[in-house]
Amino acid sequence: MTPHPSCAPAVQVTHETEQPFPGASDDEVTCVASAPPSPTRLQGNCAETEGGGCRGSSRKLRARRGGRSRPKSELALSKQRRSRRKKANDRERNRMHNLNSALDALRGVLPTFPDDAKLTKIETLRFAHNYIWALTQTLRIADHSLYGLESLAPPCEELASPDGGSPGDWGSLYSPVSQAGSLSPAASLEERPGLQAPASPACLHPGALAFSDFL
DNA sequence: TAGGCCATCTGGTCCT
């Protein structure tokens, strides 16, 4: 969608982040309202003729036939529509900000090298998936050692990956996510200079889980 | 300049 020329996106974000749910005035003409609809939204005339799309048509008809709701002028309906849309946009923006905050928190507990390297969203999720699995395996191996079952512990190459992938295939550890997309963390991190994927946890010495072990 | 990533808007759907 094309933002209104007079609306700098960054300014808009800042303003509306501070006021997640601003009381949208009916007189307020927002950039959203003035922006042209994207081609995919031009499904017939439904979306343009009534707030909320085609489903609102029945409500409108009911009102005209003497329903409970008071008939509103087109202008009033248009204003109400814009107001609702603006509030919905604010909520959606806020929701995505919360999601990104959670993602940042997740990044904060994941080991990366260099430390300030920022993982993308998909990398963060896949890396976290792998990291949790790595820690789980490490704990399992540690348990074996603790009870003197070290000799019974399967060798590195016998430990199955979370998805049952081929043993020792670190890249497959990121499945099922990696199966859906071409960008497995191992692969993607290898593609990105400076970022390195963790080594196979199955080969970590029990109890010696250190950051360096994942490099 | 192409491609990747991201933020944002938007309409649809489901739920309370």
Added chain:
DNA sequence: AGGACCAGATGGCCTA
């Protein structure tokens, strides 16, 4: 009725 969630579209920014 209104909010949450979702997916598609779009444009900006950045990097190779």
